């Protein structure tokens with residue numbers, strides 16, 4: 001039986017991905033910062049582990065407890081929407097700590113066992129904003145563009161060991177808690193000088209158009225994990241596929 005470890009399973013894409021792999025008979029190590037007993041329906045193929053991807057001790061404990069892992073899905077991430085002038089450096093550091101360095105640290109932690117077995121797949125959840133730039137997302141986009149560059153270089157150094165690295169690039173998914181979680185961190189509002197731009201950005205999001213659903217992302221993660229011919233960058237969602245064209 002194959003085992004997948006997924007980060008950020010408390011909600012959104014991570015939670016749906018855990019369900020998806022469980023439904024297909026995999027052993028699932030679903031990790032989250034604060035695991036609750038009701039996070040996922042009980043299964044003898046499911047383990048819930050506490051994991052904060054910004055905490056080296058937490059990473060070490062979770063990866064040790066998980067044991068052999070065939071696929072790592074680096075999904076945990078946080079958002080931020082503001083002009084650069086409205087982005088405190090503490091917020092920029094938090095984005096990179098979670099989205100970029102969290103992904104790097106988790107990957108580094110599982111690689112020795114994958115290299116010894118000469119098998120494994122790393123799936124990194126990035127974003128379609130790295131394909132088509134949008135305003136007010138400069139720092140978030142930078143944190144994910146770094147994940148893209150990291151993954152593409154890593155793939156070259158891991159290929160001799162039979163380990164694959166792939167990117168899933170979701171588009172905008174209003175049905176997850178991502179926006180609300182980001183808003184909770186953005187307590188200081190937007191700088192006055194950017195008010196008009198902010199209004200334009202929000203108005204654009206109200207227009208009907210293609211968006212991404214969690215199912216698009218879970219299917220893309222599944223393909224990245226199981227199909228060796230999957231391209232390096234896999235857009236997930238109608239808007240992401242349009243951005244990639």
Ligand SMILES: NC(=O)c1ccc[n+]([C@@H]2O[C@H](COP(=O)([O-])OP(=O)(O)OC[C@H]3O[C@@H](n4cnc5c(N)ncnc54)[C@H](OP(=O)(O)O)[C@@H]3O)[C@@H](O)[C@H]2O)c1
Pocket residue numbers: 007008009010011012013014032033034051052053054075076077078079098102125126127128169170171172173174176177178179181
């Ligand atoms: N939704 C979108 O529009 C969208 C678009 C493109 C890409 N993405 C990316 O997709 C991924 C999942 O997003 P989502 O839409 O599913 O959002 P979500 O519902 O907010 O889920 C994010 C998950 O990341 C976890 N997380 C945050 N910081 C963490 C940390 N330090 N350690 C471990 N876990 C942490 C959260 O856990 P807690 O409950 O502990 O906070 C939560 O489980 C993210 O990487 C995001 O950047 C999302």
